[in-house]
Amino acid sequence: MILQPAIIALLLCAALGFAALALSSPASWQLVRHWQPQSGSRLQLALERRTYLMSVLVRFVLVSQIAALLLFVYNADRMAVQFVGAMCAVGTLQANAWGFPALLAQIALFFAASSWLLLDHADRQARDYPLVRLKFAALLVVLLPLTGTVLALQGLYFGNLRADVITSCCGSLFSADSPSVSGTLAALPPRPAMLAFYFSVLLACAANLHYRLRRRGAWLAGASSALAFVAAIVGIIAFVSLYIYEHPHHHCPFCILQAEHGYYGYALYLPLFAASACGLGVGVLAPFSARPGLRTVMPALCARLAGWAAAGFALFLALATLMIQSSNLILLES
Amino acid sequence: MRTWLNRQRLLIEYTVAALGRRRARSLGLLLTYTAVVFVLASVMLFTHALRQEAARVLAHSPEVVLQHLVAGRHALIPADYLERIPRQRGVREMTPRLWGYFYDPVVQANYTFMATADAPPPGHILIGPAMARARGVAPGNLIAWRAYDGAVHTFTVAGILDAHSELMSADLVLLGEDDFRGFFNYPEGQYTDIAIAVRNPREVRNVATRLSEALPDARLILRDEVLRTYAALFDWRQGIVLAILSGALLAFALLAWDKASGLAAEERREIGILKAIGWETGDVLRMKFWEGALLSGTAFLSGYVLAHVHVFHLHGALFRPVLQGWAVLYPRFALPPEIDPLQVLTLALLTVLPYTVAVLVPCWRAATTDPDAVMRS
Numbered sequence: 001m002i003l004q005p006a007i008i009a010l011l012l013c014a015a016l017g018f019a020a021l022a023l024s025s026p027a028s029w030q031l032v033r034h035w036q037p038q039s040g041s042r043l044q045l046a047l048e049r050r051t052y053l054m055s056v057l058v059r060f061v062l063v064s065q066i067a068a069l070l071l072f073v074y075n076a077d078r079m080a081v082q083f084v085g086a087m088c089a090v091g092t093l094q095a096n097a098w099g100f101p102a103l104l105a106q107i108a109l110f111f112a113a114s115s116w117l118l119l120d121h122a123d124r125q126a127r128d129y130p131l132v133r134l135k136f137a138a139l140l141v142v143l144l145p146l147t148g149t150v151l152a153l154q155g156l157y158f159g160n161l162r163a164d165v166i167t168s169c170c171g172s173l174f175s176a177d178s179p180s181v182s183g184t185l186a187a188l189p190p191r192p193a194m195l196a197f198y199f200s201v202l203l204a205c206a207a208n209l210h211y212r213l214r215r216r217g218a219w220l221a222g223a224s225s226a227l228a229f230v231a232a233i234v235g236i237i238a239f240v241s242l243y244i245y246e247h248p249h250h251h252c253p254f255c256i257l258q259a260e261h262g263y264y265g266y267a268l269y270l271p272l273f274a275a276s277a278c279g280l281g282v283g284v285l286a287p288f289s290a291r292p293g294l295r296t297v298m299p300a301l302c303a304r305l306a307g308w309a310a311a312g313f314a315l316f317l318a319l320a321t322l323m324i325q326s327s328n329l330i331l332l333e334s
Numbered sequence: 335m336r337t338w339l340n341r342q343r344l345l346i347e348y349t350v351a352a353l354g355r356r357r358a359r360s361l362g363l364l365l366t367y368t369a370v371v372f373v374l375a376s377v378m379l380f381t382h383a384l385r386q387e388a389a390r391v392l393a394h395s396p397e398v399v400l401q402h403l404v405a406g407r408h409a410l411i412p413a414d415y416l417e418r419i420p421r422q423r424g425v426r427e428m429t430p431r432l433w434g435y436f437y438d439p440v441v442q443a444n445y446t447f448m449a450t451a452d453a454p455p456p457g458h459i460l461i462g463p464a465m466a467r468a469r470g471v472a473p474g475n476l477i478a479w480r481a482y483d484g485a486v487h488t489f490t491v492a493g494i495l496d497a498h499s500e501l502m503s504a505d506l507v508l509l510g511e512d513d514f515r516g517f518f519n520y521p522e523g524q525y526t527d528i529a530i531a532v533r534n535p536r537e538v539r540n541v542a543t544r545l546s547e548a549l550p551d552a553r554l555i556l557r558d559e560v561l562r563t564y565a566a567l568f569d570w571r572q573g574i575v576l577a578i579l580s581g582a583l584l585a586f587a588l589l590a591w592d593k594a595s596g597l598a599a600e601e602r603r604e605i606g607i608l609k610a611i612g613w614e615t616g617d618v619l620r621m622k623f624w625e626g627a628l629l630s631g632t633a634f635l636s637g638y639v640l641a642h643v644h645v646f647h648l649h650g651a652l653f654r655p656v657l658q659g660w661a662v663l664y665p666r667f668a669l670p671p672e673i674d675p676l677q678v679l680t681l682a683l684l685t686v687l688p689y690t691v692a693v694l695v696p697c698w699r700a701a702t703t704d705p706d707a708v709m710r711s
Contacts, residue, residue, distance in 0.1 A: 003572075004573050012684065075676060082562055082565050084558075
């Protein structure tokens with residue numbers, strides 16, 4: 001294991017998060033089983049009090065996990081100098097078999113956490129807390145196993161990091177000759193990839209905007225946001241990165257996070273992740289709009305989220321287009 | 335949105351006033367918190383600056399150094415060895431170098447002697463700043479050493495090397511090739527090693543691989559490897575110090591827990607009154623959140639600024655011996671101030687996270703207190 005502050009901080013964050021959720025799981029289970037808002041029993045009063053603690057605790061854990069995702073990627077990129085063969089975060093993450101699974105688990109936790117936080121926010125807006133059972137069931141079934149997975153994968157990844165390992169760089173992983181998924185993405189012809197990219201992100205933008213204005217089509221807003229996230233990542237690998245590097249064969253989605261490429265990656269990923277989380281939130285929350293107590297609150301909240309999602313996707317698209325326009329690379333013959 | 339902002343502003347105002355009413359208690363916690371941030375930030379800033387400095391200094395060193403090995407030990411390189419090195423397109427330049435170590439019993443330290451093409455005239459030397467300080471010499475002074483063959487050699491100090499390069503030149507003596515060979519009785523036509531400059535930095539490893547295949551009796555030292563070793567070494571030292579300091583972090587978390595749990599009767603009554611006049615549990619929790627955020631923000635900012643001053647203006651006096659290493663002729667060098675976002679985020683997770691976890695449950699207990707129970711007691 002390489003002992004350094006960022007790794008200690010990430011492991012501390014993952015361990016505290018999992019410990020907090022695990023310790024609160026008996027209380028969550030009690031809330032799921034015995035929550036009776038119409039009852040005035042002693043147990044119900046105790047449970048009502050406990051929801052505050054649980055809610056604050058989980059919110060804190062999830063917000064810290066969102067910060068941890070940023071630190072995880074940033075640190076992987078910074079640690080590349082310590083591994084022979086690594087040029088960016090890809091080399092660090094490939095230093096053993098657990099790097100990429102840890103990153104993917106952290107991303108999954110980010111989206112699960114953001115959806116849960118939105119669910120919690122909506123629940124706290126209503127007087128009778130109509131989503132208590134649902135959100136604590138989600139905590140037990142989704143968030144607890146996911147934080148456990150993140151902790152286990154990070155422990156395995158950091159615990160098995162060896163400074164003398166020769167790793168492979170992004171050039172070999174994101175190469176058209178690579179037999180992996182990343183190789184397939186890198187080998188995508190630019191024109192269809194561009195069409196899919198612009199279509200998916202514009203669709204997400206339009207669906208969210210439509211929901212914002214008409215308050216209809218929440219499922220489309222949610223599904224198109226998920227699709228746009230995937231298409232955007234594929235597009236970044238297939239062609240956006242080529243324009244940023246001004247190199248026809250460099251497909252790495254991580255090198256764009258480096259200073260030598262103007263930290264363009266952060267400018268692209270931050271609005272993309274935020275917009276996807278908001279768009280997914282619309283899809284997750286909207287089905288509960290009809291519940292008593294949420295009828296007035298939920299549509300307004302979902303509309304606000306859809307507005308932010310549309311704005312985030314539009315910003316992402318504008319930035320990507322600007323980067324393509326200002327590049328000296330000619331990828332498509334006119 | 336404006337209503338929400340106004341609400342938060344009023345909550346902050348109330349929290350600041352409440353903290354002011356419990357000045358001694360708040361100040362004690364703030365000072366401890368600041369001290370914890372200061373210590374951790376000092377370690378991290380100092381190590382990061384050392385690593386950056388090492389990278390900056392090594393940026394001008396040769397990409398590859400080739401040493402000749404005999405029986406696994408570093409041996410001198412004969413001049414014709416250069417011809418055995420296969421010509422490669424990526425190699426820009428190959429320079430045979432002459433250097434060696436000399437132990438000076440007067441200051442009980444080792445000097446590094448190096449012959450350079452742009453050395454001062456015969457009988458003159460350029461010396462490093464730490465060595466000039468240790469021997470108390472200035473340009474124009476004479477300096478005499480008894481060489482390994484027993485003969486005494488006298489040189490005139492032609493100049494002192496630039497203090498900006500002190501990290502690398504502290505113990506350095508630069509002299510001409512003839513003086514070097516004469517002083518060490520170094521055999522003619524033999525060199526210490528060969529510096530190889532490579533055109534494309536991404537080709538360095540390939541060049542080194544081809545060289546090591548062609549010359550099995552050679553050892554190749556890559557600049558990237560040296561940098562990697564420095565990074566690993568500083569990270570390890572930093573990690574060890576942080577691991578030791580984790581005890582202090584834990585103690586701080588316990589203190590925060592204790593402070594937050596042991597609510598004063600006055601504060602308990604205050605919360606009871608607030609709830610009696612209409613504050614909800616959520617409002618009290620929000621007030622407690624602002625209390626923690628203000629305390630954390632102030633402690634983090636002041637701890638970080640103090641650490642910055644400590645490391646970059648007071649030369650990291652508290653941690654220098656542990657993190658920097660030790661030598662008789664240790665260079666004096668100023669670390670360039672730098673704020674690294676990765677460090678700030680790491681430090682925030684390392685300090686704010688344990689504090690928040692420690693105060694969460696006590697804050698909730700305080701917030702869910704029944705007003706009538708408090709006021710009756």
